[in-house]
Amino acid sequence: MKYKLIALDVDGTLLNDDHEISQQTKETIKAVAETGAEIILCTGRGPLNSIPFMEEMGLSGYVISHNGAATAKVDTKEIVHHFAMExxxxxxxxxxxxxxxxxxxxxxxxxxxxxxxxxxxxxxxxxxxxxxxxxxxxxxxxxxxxxxxxxxxxxxxxxxxxxxxxxxxxxxxxxxxxxxxxxxxxxNNEASKGNALKQLAMKRGIQQEEVLAIGNYFNDITMLTYAGKGIAMDNSPIEVKAAADEVTLSNNEGGVHAALLKHCLS
Structure with missing residues (x-):
């Protein structure tokens, strides 16, 4: 399966425990992007403290922020979708x-x-x-x-x-x-990473089975179960691992690199 949309959680997934993206992971993400896959971040952070990671990796596109409550375009900072609360x-x-x-x-x-x-x-x-x-x-x-x-x-x-x-x-x-x-x-009761990822995939004309998601915590479960392939980090709670299709290495062992190498670059 060629995955067209790849959603990465940030803390505990893309970042190691020093809040950094390893050079190996950056290079792998760049290689995957060069194949034509669209890589987005799907995080509990807001756009202001997640977009810089996209820019660090040389990526444009989108970030799904606030656990799915707001989706922003990286280059223009425009909010393209949100779920509001009273x-x-x-x-x-x-x-x-x-x-x-x-x-x-x-x-x-x-x-x-x-x-x-x-x-x-x-x-x-x-x-x-x-x-x-x-x-x-x-x-x-x-x-x-x-x-x-x-x-x-x-x-x-x-x-x-x-x-x-x-x-x-x-x-x-x-x-x-x-x-x-x-x-x-x-x-908002409709806000979740999974729902926001679904909305973005539909907007981009990408089928559910063409979506790959990687995450590590309870707030990632909805996107792991929505995606055609949901991958949990080894540092995830057992309930998150159970919800995923498979488990990769931990965030300190290059789990994102290993998963992308296996499913997008093999």
Whole structure:
């Protein structure tokens, strides 16, 4: 099978634990792109901190960002598709987080807001620096002109485990998912990596069986199961591996390189 659209998760998949793309992986991705395959990133990050990786690899095309809530064109930065949330729907979650002392941020496609930038704890500030992003102070809703696409809660893994248990008891009208050991995301109920990948494939005239996806976490399951070939990293939780068609090496062992070599360059 010749794969025409290849979707790569970023953290824990394309990047190693030092938040870098290895030179070997860059060269393999370039070789695959030269065969005519379209390579995109499909990530929980926003466009501003995912597009630079496409530019680093010399790629244009698209990034599916915010776990499928917004898709951006790399060269023009245009948002070509998004799933928005009503701001009022976030009120109970904001109240919960403030009462429990859970850090949260609110995302439009290109901007991120927190209660107080100056009040960020060092561990939170360091997290944003690692993800190459800078939040702003949350203004009145009427001052935010872009659509709200994602609400993220951040904390120690055991704390986020408890938050997930708490919120699982609520009657949710939003899509709630674990996007990392330290994160819970809330989005429009239709927003997911799999749905956004489907929308992009249809836009590009590419059949489902011509799509290959590689990921490593629970937020990747929908794209792994949508794709004609879904590949999980060896550093994935067992549930993610079970949802995939096969497992490649870990993100620190060149798993993306190995998978692309096997399925696109053999």
């Amino acid at each position: 701001p009022i729907s976030l009120t109970p979650f904001m109240q919960y987080c403030r009462e429990k002392g859970i850090h949260f941020d609110i995302n439009t496609p290109y901007d991120m807001y927190v209660d107080s930038v100056d009040g960020l704890e060092p561990v939170v500030r360091n997290m944003y620096e690692n993800y190459l992003t800078l939040p702003f102070n949350l203004p009145e809703w009427s001052s935010i002109k872009e659509p709200i696409v994602k609400f993220t809660m951040f904390g120690e893994s055991k704390v986020i485990d408890e938050v997930y248990k708490d919120l699982s008891q609520w009657e949710l009208e939003l899509n709630m998912l674990r996007s990392g050991d330290y994160f819970i995301d809330l989005m």
